[in-house]
Amino acid sequence: xxxxxxxxxxxxxxxxxxxxxxxxxxxxxxxxxxxxxxxxxxxxxxxxxxxxxxxxxxxxxxxxxxxxxxxxxxxxxxxxxxxxxxxxx
Amino acid sequence: xxxxxxxxxxxxxxxxxxxxxxxxxxxxxxxxxxxxxxxxxxxxxxxxxxxxxxxxxxxxxxxxxxxxxxxxxxxxxxxxxxxxxxxxxxxxxxxxxxxxxxxxxxxxxxxxxxxxxxxxxxxxxxxxxxxxxxxxxxxxxxxxxxxxxxxxxxxxxxxxxxxxxxxxxxxxxxxxxxxxxxxxxxxxxxxxxxxxxxxxxxxxxxxxxxxxxxxxxxxxxxxxxxxxxxxxxxxxxxxxxxxxxxxxxxxxxxxxxxxxxxxxxxxxxxxxxxxxxxxxxxxxxxxxxxxxxxxxxxxxxxxxxxxxxxxxxxxxxxxxxxxxxxxxxxxxxxxxxxxxxxxxxxxxxxxxxxxxx
Numbered sequence: 001x002x003x004x005x006x007x008x009x010x011x012x013x014x015x016x017x018x019x020x021x022x023x024x025x026x027x028x029x030x031x032x033x034x035x036x037x038x039x040x041x042x043x044x045x046x047x048x049x050x051x052x053x054x055x056x057x058x059x060x061x062x063x064x065x066x067x068x069x070x071x072x073x074x075x076x077x078x079x080x081x082x083x084x085x086x087x088x089x
Numbered sequence: 090x091x092x093x094x095x096x097x098x099x100x101x102x103x104x105x106x107x108x109x110x111x112x113x114x115x116x117x118x119x120x121x122x123x124x125x126x127x128x129x130x131x132x133x134x135x136x137x138x139x140x141x142x143x144x145x146x147x148x149x150x151x152x153x154x155x156x157x158x159x160x161x162x163x164x165x166x167x168x169x170x171x172x173x174x175x176x177x178x179x180x181x182x183x184x185x186x187x188x189x190x191x192x193x194x195x196x197x198x199x200x201x202x203x204x205x206x207x208x209x210x211x212x213x214x215x216x217x218x219x220x221x222x223x224x225x226x227x228x229x230x231x232x233x234x235x236x237x238x239x240x241x242x243x244x245x246x247x248x249x250x251x252x253x254x255x256x257x258x259x260x261x262x263x264x265x266x267x268x269x270x271x272x273x274x275x276x277x278x279x280x281x282x283x284x285x286x287x288x289x290x291x292x293x294x295x296x297x298x299x300x301x302x303x304x305x306x307x308x309x310x311x312x313x314x315x316x317x318x319x320x321x322x323x324x325x326x327x328x329x330x331x332x333x334x335x336x337x338x339x340x341x342x343x344x345x346x347x348x349x350x351x352x353x354x355x356x357x358x359x360x361x362x363x364x365x366x367x368x369x370x371x372x373x374x375x376x377x378x379x380x381x382x383x384x385x386x387x388x389x390x391x392x393x394x395x396x397x398x399x400x401x402x403x404x405x406x407x408x409x410x411x412x413x414x415x416x417x418x419x420x421x422x423x424x425x426x427x428x429x430x431x432x433x434x435x436x437x438x439x440x441x442x443x444x445x446x
Contacts, residue, residue, distance in 0.1 A: 032347075
C-alpha cells in the first residue's frame with residue numbers, strides 16, 4: 001500500500017527533472033546559436049580590417065556585421081517554472 | 090598557441106586533408122616497396138641460377154602487393170569509422186529513455202550548434218572508466234562516443250566540455266586523419282602478423298644466396314627489406330602518436346571556445362585522470378582517438394624526450410593548467426569590460442592577432 005502511494009510522486013519527480021533538462025537544453029541551444037553567430041560575425045569584421053583581406057573589403061565596400069547582443073539579462077536565464085500548484089494570491 | 094586555434098581553422102582543415110592524403114600515399118608506397126623490393130631481391134637472387142631453373146623476371150609480387158595496399162587503404166578510409174566503433178563495442182543512442190542518455194543527446198545537440206556542425210551520431214561504450222572519442226570522415230559523417238563511466242561521473246557542464254573537445258576534433262577534420270590512421274595501423278598490424286610466418290619460412294633458404302657478384306647488393310637489399318617488414322608496425326604506432334599529441338591541446342582550446350567554460354573541461358579532465366583504471370574496451374589501435382590515454386600509461390604523466398616519443402597524449406596536468414589559464418584570462422577580460430552584453434566572443438576576438446599574415 002505504501003509503495004503504491006509513493007510511486008506516482010517518484011514518477012512526477014522524474015518528469016520535473018525531464019522538464020528542467022529540456023528547458024536548460026533549449027535555452028542553451030539558443031545561447032550557443034547566438035554565440036556561433038557572434039563568433040562568425042566577429043571573425044568577419046576582423047577580416048575586413050586586417051591587411052590582405054581589407055583591400056578586397058574596401059573595393060567591395062563591405063559593412064561590418066552587427067553583433068547580436070542581449071540587453072535584458074533576464075532573457076538569458078533559464079525560465080523558472082512554478083509547479084507548486086498553489087493558488088495565486 | 091591555444092588562441093589561434095579558431096581562426097586558423099581552414100588551414101587546420103587543409104593540413105588535415107593533406108596529411109590524410111599523404112598518409113594514404115605513404116601507405117601504398119610502403120606496400121609497393123615491400124613488393125617490388127622483394128621482386129628485385131628475388132630477381133638478383135635467381136639471376137645467377139642455372140639456365141633451366143626459375144628466373145624471377147616479372148614483378149608479380151610488387152603488383153599484387155601494390156594493388157593490395159590500394160585496396161586496403163581504400164577499405165580503411167571507407168569503413169574506418171565503423172571499424173573503430175565496432176572494435177570498442179559501442180551501441181548507438183537513438184531513442185534515449187534514461188535521463189543521463191537524454192542529457193547526453195541534448196548536450197551533443199547543443200555543442201553541435203555551438204560548433205556549427207551537423208549533429209554527429211552518438212554512441213555509448215559500456216565501460217566504467219571515463220573516456221570519450223570522436224571518429225568519422227567529415228562533419229557530415231561523424232560519430233561521438235562516450236563511455237558509461239563518463240556519463241555517470243561527470244556533471245552536465247563537464248560533459249559539455251568533453252563533447253566540445255570532441256566536436257573540436259570533428260570540426261578541424263582531425264577525425265578523418267586519425268580514423269584513417271587507426272584503420273591503417275590495424276591493417277599493418279594484421280599484415281605483419283601474417284608476414285612474420287612467411288618470413289620465417291623464407292629464412293631457411295636465404296644463406297645459399299650470397300657469394301658471387303652482386304652478393305653484397307643483394308645482402309644490403311635483403312637486410313633493408315627485412316627491417317622494413319619488422320619496423321612497419323612500430324613506425325605506424327609512432328605516426329599515430331606524433332599525430333595526436335598536439336591536437337589534444339588544440340581540441341581543448343576549441344572545446345573551451347565552444348562552451349566558454351574552460352574550467353568545466355579542466356575538472357572533467359581531472360576526473361578522467363583520477364579514475365586511473367585502463368579503459369578495457371578501447372584497444373591500443375584506437376588509443377590516439379580518445380580524449381585521454383585509455384591505457385593509463387604512466388608515461389602520459391611526464392614531459393620530456395621519452396614521453397615525447399612514446400606517449401599518445403600530452404600530460405594531463407599541463408592540459409589542465411592551460412585550461413585554467415584560459416579561464417583566468419576570460420575572467421580578467423570580463424572584469425575589464427563589465428558592460429559587454431551578449432556574451433561576446435572573448436576567445437574569438439583575442440585570436441584575431443594570431444592570423445595576421
